[in-house]
Amino acid sequence: MTMPADRKRDTRQDEAVRETFPASDPPASMASGAARAVPPGEMLDRPGPGVPGAVALHRRFPDGDAAKLALESLVRQGPVDRAAAEIQHADGGAELRLAVPAEDAERIRALLTKA
Numbered sequence: 001m002t003m004p005a006d007r008k009r010d011t012r013q014d015e016a017v018r019e020t021f022p023a024s025d026p027p028a029s030m031a032s033g034a035a036r037a038v039p040p041g042e043m044l045d046r047p048g049p050g051v052p053g054a055v056a057l058h059r060r061f062p063d064g065d066a067a068k069l070a071l072e073s074l075v076r077q078g079p080v081d082r083a084a085a086e087i088q089h090a091d092g093g094a095e096l097r098l099a100v101p102a103e104d105a106e107r108i109r110a111l112l113t114k115a
Contacts, residue, residue, distance in 0.1 A: 032072070055105035058097045059112050070115035074098070078108050105114040 062065040067087045074080040084099040100108045 053102050054099040056097065056099055056107055057112055058095055059103065059115070060093055060095045062093055064089055064094040067096045070096055070112070073115050074108065074111055077111055078104070080108060104109050 059070070061070060064087060071080070071082070071085055071087065073083060074085075078100075080098055080100065086097050088095050088097065096112070098108065098112070
């Protein structure tokens, strides 16, 4: 058994969702028609690798896997920017190196020590 169509309700629903898909596209009613996304560089107000004022931190780990796990932990807890981190393998171990904002250095140093 099919339900009778409620044309008035269908029209209201169509009007309500007319410009909602896809969500990543700007609605046609926007005057500029430009994308709404903001470049990542404008969203982040933190120094990256090679930026003056960044503090370099490092810690040696027995292997690359331990260094990767420590990095993942720091990314979640810090937060630490992955682009400002590197793992170098040498002498049977690995060293995790980070460039962090000066104002966060002590807190992230403590997290790195516990990792």
